[in-house]
Amino acid sequence: xxxxxxxxxxxxxxxxxxxxxxxxxxxxxxxxxxxxxxxxxxxxxxxxxxxxxxxxxxxxxxxxxxxxxxxxxxxxxxxxxxxxxxxxxxxxxxxxxxxxxxxxxxxxxxxxxxxxxxxxxxxxxxxxxxxxxxxxxxxxxxxxxxxxxxxxxxxxxxxxxxxxxxxxxxxxxxxxxxxxxxxxxxxxxxxxxxxxxxxxxxxxxxxxxxxxxxxxxxxxxxxxxxxxxxxxxxxxxxxxxxxxxxxxxxxxxxxxxxxxxxxxxxxxxxxxxxxxxxxxxxxxxxxxxxxxxxxx
Amino acid sequence: xxxxxxxxxxxxxxxxxxxxxxxxxxxxxxxxxxxxxxxxxxxxxxxxxxxxxxxxxxxxxxxxxxxxxxxxxxxxxxxxxxxxxxxxxxxxxxxxxxxxxxxxxxxxxxxxxxxxxxxxxxxxxxxxxxxxxxxxxxxxxxxxxxxxxxxxxxxxxxxxxxxxxxxxxxxxxxxxxxxxxxxxxxxxxxxxxxxxxxxxxxxxxxxxxxxxxxxxxxxxxxxxxxxxxxxxxxxxxxxxxxxxxxxxxxxxxxxxxxxxxxxxxxxxxxxxxxxxxxxxxxxxxxxxxxxxxxx
Numbered sequence: 353x354x355x356x357x358x359x360x361x362x363x364x365x366x367x368x369x370x371x372x373x374x375x376x377x378x379x380x381x382x383x384x385x386x387x388x389x390x391x392x393x394x395x396x397x398x399x400x401x402x403x404x405x406x407x408x409x410x411x412x413x414x415x416x417x418x419x420x421x422x423x424x425x426x427x428x429x430x431x432x433x434x435x436x437x438x439x440x441x442x443x444x445x446x447x448x449x450x451x452x453x454x455x456x457x458x459x460x461x462x463x464x465x466x467x468x469x470x471x472x473x474x475x476x477x478x479x480x481x482x483x484x485x486x487x488x489x490x491x492x493x494x495x496x497x498x499x500x501x502x503x504x505x506x507x508x509x510x511x512x513x514x515x516x517x518x519x520x521x522x523x524x525x526x527x528x529x530x531x532x533x534x535x536x537x538x539x540x541x542x543x544x545x546x547x548x549x550x551x552x553x554x555x556x557x558x559x560x561x562x563x564x565x566x567x568x569x570x571x572x573x574x575x576x577x578x579x580x581x582x583x584x585x586x587x588x589x590x591x592x593x594x595x596x597x598x599x600x601x602x603x604x605x606x607x608x609x610x611x612x613x614x615x616x617x618x619x620x621x622x623x624x625x626x627x628x629x630x631x632x633x634x635x636x637x638x639x640x641x642x643x644x645x646x647x648x
Numbered sequence: 649x650x651x652x653x654x655x656x657x658x659x660x661x662x663x664x665x666x667x668x669x670x671x672x673x674x675x676x677x678x679x680x681x682x683x684x685x686x687x688x689x690x691x692x693x694x695x696x697x698x699x700x701x702x703x704x705x706x707x708x709x710x711x712x713x714x715x716x717x718x719x720x721x722x723x724x725x726x727x728x729x730x731x732x733x734x735x736x737x738x739x740x741x742x743x744x745x746x747x748x749x750x751x752x753x754x755x756x757x758x759x760x761x762x763x764x765x766x767x768x769x770x771x772x773x774x775x776x777x778x779x780x781x782x783x784x785x786x787x788x789x790x791x792x793x794x795x796x797x798x799x800x801x802x803x804x805x806x807x808x809x810x811x812x813x814x815x816x817x818x819x820x821x822x823x824x825x826x827x828x829x830x831x832x833x834x835x836x837x838x839x840x841x842x843x844x845x846x847x848x849x850x851x852x853x854x855x856x857x858x859x860x861x862x863x864x865x866x867x868x869x870x871x872x873x874x875x876x877x878x879x880x881x882x883x884x885x886x887x888x889x890x891x892x893x894x895x896x897x898x899x900x901x902x903x904x905x906x907x908x909x910x911x912x913x914x915x916x917x918x919x920x921x922x923x924x925x926x927x928x929x930x931x932x933x934x935x936x937x938x939x940x941x942x943x
Contacts, residue, residue: 382843385741389752392738395811396755402781403770420784460667467663475661479668486675488924490871492893493916496900496909497681498674499692520674523667552659581763583875588901599765603879606769613773620766627761635754642816643823646861 407431407618414614430618437608439622441594442601446580449511449597453518453579458572460519461526466556468527469534470542480531486524495588502589513589514597518582522575529645533567534560570641573634580627598623679917685910692906703907707899713912715887716895719802720919723891724870726806727813731866732859735814739821740851753822760815767812768879775804795881798888805889808880809873817862824858825851864927871920892916 406414408426417423468480498517507513537560545555561568586600596604602619609615631638686707689699707713742753759767774780775794782791794804832850841849874893877883883890883898890898893916900909 382741382744385737385744388737389741389749392734393752393755396758398781399770399774399811400758402774402784406773414779418784419779420781456670460670464664464667467659467661471659471661471663473661476664479664482668482676483671485921485924486671488868488920489675489679490868490893490916490920492872492874492896493682493913493920494675494678495897496685496906496913497678500681500685501674501678516670517674520670523671527667556659556663577760581765581875583763583765583878587878588897599763599875602763602765602769613776613779616769617773620762620769624762624766628758631757631761635757639753639757639819642819643826646820646865647823647827647858 403617403620406614407621409614411612411614430612430615431622433609433612433615434605434619434622437605438593438596439601439619442596442598443623443626445511445596446598449514449518450576450579452511452515453522454572454575457519457522457526457575458568461523461571462530462561462568463556464523465527465530465534466560468531470552480527483524483527487528491521492584495584498585499588508589509591509595511590511595514582514585517585517589518579522571522578526571526575529571530564530567532645533564537563566637566641567645569634569637570645573630573638574642574645577627682910682913682917685906686914688907688910690906691904692900693904699907703905704911706905707908707911707915710908712887712890712895716890716892716912717915719887719889720871720891722802723805723809723873723889724867726802727809727870727873728863728866730806730810731814731817732863734810735817735862736821736855736859738814738818740825740847742818743822743825756818757815759812760819762812764812764875765879767808768876771804771808771811772880796885798885801881801885801888805873805877805880809870809876812876813866813869817866820862820865821855821858824855828854860927860930864924867923867927868920871916892919 402420405422406419407430408428409417409423410427410429413423413425413427464479464483467476468483494517502508502513502516507516541559541563542555545559550558581599582597583599583603586597587603590596590600593604602616602623605616605619685696686703687699687701688696689703690696738756742749742756762770772795775782777783777791777793780791782788792800794800828851832854833846836846836850871893873891874897877889877891877894878897881889883894892912896909896912896916899912900906
């Protein structure tokens, strides 16, 4: 397939490339690259395909059919099983924890990044150094004291117990990326606003924020992915089923459904669906933001 | 709050305070806490008693700890060796402009959306010797007990890690490649350099800083493969995939020895900060160098 498209379209693509103003002038089709690309695609698609078709089989079909062949009579029964197993509750918990962590984290990180880029003085300087060091703190290493603090504060088994440390661990990377973008805002803009009598606070929200909006969206998405998929904090800081978030619920479903693998995989599909929708809607923003964010 | 040394203009220091409060409370204090707890006895529920170096002795004389360190280093090195070339090549590939590459790129990034728990569960089912892809493809070689054999399991873990994390690094490399000025390639073409030569003489040197960034995230991230391995193998079979963070969790929350687990946590922090410093050194030099080359 790859080879066929690459060679058969050789001339055609070359003409098309020229008309597209191709950046890297290519004289021959990149057969090796194309081949590698398609192989990787197969590796990505196979597990996804397997999960989806298996989730549409009933148990008898699962034990009786070829694992990689789609069911002749696809059924949504597993999805009903999962939805009846309190799935909506877990989903809402994930939404609450994610929004509750990401929004405050982005706000405080933006303020800190603004101060780091525009301000001076010992406090700001040390804070910046601390945040940079924070990038290298393995989250796992702090889990025992966090568990201790959360239990002492009587927050154990609450959603707030997940939100507070999640905010803290989102701050270093957010400050780093936001300050990289804020440095690109021309000083003259701030100067002219100051001459108009604006306070720093006004400048931050009226000038800096709109200019680095793409970066803000990027770190919001990046942190949301992390919190949404986070497993360790929920595992250690919550206990009761009604405080479960999605990743933890998948793990629990394994015990609950035991040999009903199609139902477990239906839960995997359902838990990923919201992010797939988000990806379809905001793909460009996510991809361009992430690529720019780590290449400054 | 007035800060001496701050200029009259410019933001005041209070703007960093909210972020600082969160970060100090839930990251810096626990960091000091884990050091303190490593000199105590605590079962996770009762009173905390002073233990001197006893918890350290427990942690360091446990043969499983040494094994966990070796497993951690193995996974770190192998995943770096596997992921860097793949994500670099895929990044260069997806930075091209053909329409079909854009379509591929959309699909490449799907694993980014899955939680580690979801990925682990999916692969557990897929690798099942009776109901997974082995019998599905009718290839006996693939119908092995992948997760139950101490010899195979590490390779499976490395593969699954790559499957989940390569997309993210591909994105970073894609962005890096797109920042290379087109004039470099035009000049090279005029000089008659082929694609392979262009790759080695332009793309690779220009990506030096990107490689450092991506590798740093990879190495520090490898301390965080906890979620994936916890669900995929729970550290087994035996101790074959019990890496340091997992060993720490099991020591503290399953064997109820929070003191020894904290000592392991301290070792984890030291490794993390140490690696970050080393990579920072590499990165600091390369950044100025690559900018000079770009001039």
